[in-house]
Amino acid sequence: MTVRVDARRNRDLLLAAAREAFETHGTDASLRDIARQAGVGIGTLYRHFPTREALLEALLASRFDALRDRAEELSATAAPGEALLGWLGELAAGSVTVRGLPESVMAALRDEESELHASCAGMRAAGGQLLQRAQEAGEVRADVTAAQVLALAAGLAWAGEQSADPAGTVRQLLLIAGRGLVS
Numbered sequence: 001m002t003v004r005v006d007a008r009r010n011r012d013l014l015l016a017a018a019r020e021a022f023e024t025h026g027t028d029a030s031l032r033d034i035a036r037q038a039g040v041g042i043g044t045l046y047r048h049f050p051t052r053e054a055l056l057e058a059l060l061a062s063r064f065d066a067l068r069d070r071a072e073e074l075s076a077t078a079a080p081g082e083a084l085l086g087w088l089g090e091l092a093a094g095s096v097t098v099r100g101l102p103e104s105v106m107a108a109l110r111d112e113e114s115e116l117h118a119s120c121a122g123m124r125a126a127g128g129q130l131l132q133r134a135q136e137a138g139e140v141r142a143d144v145t146a147a148q149v150l151a152l153a154a155g156l157a158w159a160g161e162q163s164a165d166p167a168g169t170v171r172q173l174l175l176i177a178g179r180g181l182v183s
Helices: 003-025 029-036 042-048 052-077 078-097 101-109 115-135 146-161 166-181
Strands: none
Touching: 003 042, 003 052, 003 146, 029 042, 029 052, 042 166, 052 101, 052 115, 052 166, 078 101, 078 146, 078 166, 101 115, 101 146, 115 146, 146 166
């Protein structure tokens, strides 16, 4: 089925407005304001994205795909512990750009019906593979789980959101956490 040109344009405008709104106001940004900023009605927003999670999924899918790809790249090019910590830092730093994203990701992982669940689960699996590799190399404690690693990333991102220097805070806290992860 061919998507009409105006429908494609409206979807692109909505995604651009949502990206700006979520980066500025967080994941609880007003959907009505997003539609208004895109120059469309709220009904048009809901035709394209029936829920807030559907809008987040469309906006974040490429970011989560890139994190999965990055996990594979780091796995092939870096020492196991270094790969895990590098990926964890990238996940946390990327999450800081959208206030409230860590909470949305953690909630989606708990709710299999969530429209964000599949993307978040894929990202957790990629991190889990890095974790397993680091554990097998003896570079990370054996009792650490993938869920705990994602919770750590969410915590780092949340702490970064609270700071005047989000990226610097994430880097500093990751160094501290890394010392606790290493065997």
